Amino acid sequence: MAEAITKSPKRVAVLGAAGLVGSEILKVLEQRSFPVSELIPLGSERSAGQAVEFCGQKYAVAAVDDASFDDVDIALFAVGLTISKRWAPMAVSAGAVVIDCSAAWRMDPTVPLVVPEVNPDDLHWHRGIIASPGCSSIQAILPLYALHKAAELVHVSCSAYLSVSGTGKEASDALAAGSRELLDCREPSHNLVYQHPIAFDLIPHIGVFDQDGVTEEEWRVVRESHKVMRLPDLRVSCTAVRVPVFRGHGESIVASFKRPISPGEVREVLSSAPGVEVMDIPGDSVYPRPRYCVGKDPVYVGRIRADTGADGSIAMWVVCDNLRKGGALNAVQIAELL
Numbered sequence: 001m002a003e004a005i006t007k008s009p010k011r012v013a014v015l016g017a018a019g020l021v022g023s024e025i026l027k028v029l030e031q032r033s034f035p036v037s038e039l040i041p042l043g044s045e046r047s048a049g050q051a052v053e054f055c056g057q058k059y060a061v062a063a064v065d066d067a068s069f070d071d072v073d074i075a076l077f078a079v080g081l082t083i084s085k086r087w088a089p090m091a092v093s094a095g096a097v098v099i100d101c102s103a104a105w106r107m108d109p110t111v112p113l114v115v116p117e118v119n120p121d122d123l124h125w126h127r128g129i130i131a132s133p134g135c136s137s138i139q140a141i142l143p144l145y146a147l148h149k150a151a152e153l154v155h156v157s158c159s160a161y162l163s164v165s166g167t168g169k170e171a172s173d174a175l176a177a178g179s180r181e182l183l184d185c186r187e188p189s190h191n192l193v194y195q196h197p198i199a200f201d202l203i204p205h206i207g208v209f210d211q212d213g214v215t216e217e218e219w220r221v222v223r224e225s226h227k228v229m230r231l232p233d234l235r236v237s238c239t240a241v242r243v244p245v246f247r248g249h250g251e252s253i254v255a256s257f258k259r260p261i262s263p264g265e266v267r268e269v270l271s272s273a274p275g276v277e278v279m280d281i282p283g284d285s286v287y288p289r290p291r292y293c294v295g296k297d298p299v300y301v302g303r304i305r306a307d308t309g310a311d312g313s314i315a316m317w318v319v320c321d322n323l324r325k326g327g328a329l330n331a332v333q334i335a336e337l338l
Helices: 020-031 081-093 120-125 135-151 169-183 216-229 263-271 324-337
Strands: 010-015 036-043 051-054 057-060 074-077 097-100 129-131 153-162 235-242 249-257 276-278 299-306 314-320
Touching (some): 010 081, 020 036, 020 051, 020 324, 036 051, 036 057, 074 081, 081 097, 081 129, 135 153, 135 216, 135 249, 135 263, 135 276, 135 314, 135 324, 153 216, 216 235, 263 299, 263 314, 314 324
Parallel strands (some): 010 036, 010 074, 074 097, 097 129, 153 235, 276 299
Antiparallel strands (some): 051 057, 249 314
16 A cells, blocks of 8 residues: 555646646645645646646646656646556656546556545555546446445446537537537538537547447446446446537436335435535426536536336436536545545
8 A cells, every 4th residue: 555645735746737627626726725835737748838827826837757746746637548658657656646537547456446425445555546537427426326325226327418528628619619600500610529520419429339339438437337336236327428518517317226215315315415416496497407517516416206117216317517526626535535
């Protein structure tokens, strides 16, 4: 087990500081008064020199290199899989603890995959790298785990409607440009962000399809749910769709349990679940929406009801700011637990 980090101020590096998740990490560190003695914002050669702000000060992003992690205590990675694979071992060898938001290490059996409200004890066996789950997994796991403790999950079916910010700034720009073109009665120009223009459309294709027609994103929800909740035999199915929403993911979830549980009990359980907030007065049009959740910490749950197609199952609608709890906040909470 790696040595625990004490609560004194830390030298904190943020790799990918100029990106969407990296920028949100800086906000969360500041808002939660994380004890940062020195901030080291890092990025690629392309982002080097870009200005980021933290606690009222401007910082220039430095290009990551072999010496970037010297004397760093905590390194928060908000980059892609390939970059994380390259730099995380180097950061660990320099003495830093890496908290990684990419898919690079999530299913590595030697790396804990952590949602602090669910499995904080898994931090005890880290070897220098800690993985944060994908945004679509985190927002499903938080309410599902609370309900599992109450009634024991046996099956989960999830339809995930994922905003473009989950892909990055280039995708957000493509949605904005394509929307303007369509509103001007022009066809959206071809872009290389997705397989098709995203403006005013839905794309049920996130990641590579396997031979059975399941995408990488769908398998991530399955496997990450198994690992975080320590339920390797839980039956999980997922359909993941990219939607023309800038920020905030929505998920339609149907869950079945070993013990019958009523919608009223579900509301009661989730009302006291850490990290979850119930918004469920549908007759008054009160239910979670992506625009409402932007910049907010909780995972919001509404439309809680008995499923009409499976006896004893519960249907619910779950919304979360994917850049917040789905990315930056979860990573910072892990750092706080260290």
